[in-house]
Amino acid sequence: MDRAQESGGGEERSHIPVMLNEVIEHLKPAPGNIFVDGTLGLGGHAKAVLGLIGEKGRLVGIDRDARALAVAKMNLAAYVTRCDFVYDNYCHIDEILARHGIRAADRILLDLGLSSFQLNDPSRGFSFRAEGPLDMRMDQESYISAFDLVNSLSQEEISLILKDFGEERWHRRIARSIVERRSHKPIETTKELSDIVLRAMPHHAGREKIHPATRTFQALRIAVNRELEALEEALGKCGAVLAAGGRIGVISFHSLEDRIVKQKFRDWARAGKFRLITKKPLRPSECEAKSNPRARSARLRIAERI
Numbered sequence: 121m122d123r124a125q126e127s128g129g130g131e132e133r134s135h136i137p138v139m140l141n142e143v144i145e146h147l148k149p150a151p152g153n154i155f156v157d158g159t160l161g162l163g164g165h166a167k168a169v170l171g172l173i174g175e176k177g178r179l180v181g182i183d184r185d186a187r188a189l190a191v192a193k194m195n196l197a198a199y200v201t202r203c204d205f206v207y208d209n210y211c212h213i214d215e216i217l218a219r220h221g222i223r224a225a226d227r228i229l230l231d232l233g234l235s236s237f238q239l240n241d242p243s244r245g246f247s248f249r250a251e252g253p254l255d256m257r258m259d260q261e262s263y264i265s266a267f268d269l270v271n272s273l274s275q276e277e278i279s280l281i282l283k284d285f286g287e288e289r290w291h292r293r294i295a296r297s298i299v300e301r302r303s304h305k306p307i308e309t310t311k312e313l314s315d316i317v318l319r320a321m322p323h324h325a326g327r328e329k330i331h332p333a334t335r336t337f338q339a340l341r342i343a344v345n346r347e348l349e350a351l352e353e354a355l356g357k358c359g360a361v362l363a364a365g366g367r368i369g370v371i372s373f374h375s376l377e378d379r380i381v382k383q384k385f386r387d388w389a390r391a392g393k394f395r396l397i398t399k400k401p402l403r404p405s406e407c408e409a410k411s412n413p414r415a416r417s418a419r420l421r422i423a424e425r426i
């Protein structure tokens with residue numbers, strides 16, 4: 121459950137990089153490395169990496185959110201001659217590297233999910249805490265938004281999304297309420313959806329620690345952005361684009377993502393292609409979890425190509 125993503129603080133244009141010390145310690149960016157940050161965000165991890173890979177290193181920073189990329193460019197202005205900023209989906213990592221004339225990467229980092237910059241902007245529609253349009257697209261040029269899913273999928277399809285991507289126990293009740301409500305008028309805002317979820321829940325469900333709409337919002341966001349498909353596709357390619365001795369690190373925020381990473385790393389290790397640097401996922405320190413609620417559910421796994 122990535123509830124921490126909803127409780128994460130931070131003003132606009134800010135995002136605290138999660139598990140930064142652990143990423144540096146185990147991914148070991150070294151002078152001269154070609155480092156691919158597949159989820160550049162605002163460039164928090166990238167900035168620390170750039171200091172370590174030095175003048176001869178090169179950072180390829182990918183993000184599917186053009187606005188985040190623009191902020192990252194400003195944040196990393198001092199290193200611009202060593203950075204390639206790429207507006208794309210990281211699942212195209214092989215084509216992106218080929219386009220940039222790079223045969224193999226030394227390090228790859230994927231820090232999944234949303235940044236506080238995206239979550240805290242009501243106009244993006246990611247949060248049930250603020251009124252905004254039902255959007256949830258990371259890439260503003262993609263065609264399908266949460267509005268489209270909520271207002272046009274069948275009750276069964278909505279129910280399945282909530283069950284599979286949100287692990288929402290009350291998926292049937294919520295889907296039924298959504299379809300009932302939209303028969304009067306389209307569901308347009310985050311607040312409308314969150315109210316529908318609240319009313320669809322049985323009374324005792326409201327006693328949970330997390331907000332009742334957390335799972336529904338997570339599920340829709342994953343579906344809108346096809347997040348799990350992108351992760352599967354990217355990992356399939358990362359094995360091929362990493363140089364021998366190269367390392368990949370993935371920070372995930374809920375069990376669905378972590379399961380995919382764990383399985384892929386295990387398959388690589390069994391095939392003798394990779395060595396697991398983290399047998400179990402690393403978790404944030406108590407201190408980090410206290411100071412940055414968004415970090416609480418983070419898990420970091422690292423593998424090295426043999």
Ligand SMILES: C[S@@+](CC[C@H](N)C(=O)[O-])C[C@H]1O[C@@H](n2cnc3c(N)ncnc32)[C@H](O)[C@@H]1O
Pocket residue numbers: 135136137138158159160161162163164165166182183184185188208209210211231232233234235258350351
């Ligand atoms: C958690 S934030 C990364 C924060 C970053 N590590 C930092 O320290 O600033 C995740 C970022 O990845 C981007 N993202 C998520 N899925 C993506 C994908 N499939 N392809 C490219 N970018 C993606 C999001 O738009 C978001 O900006």
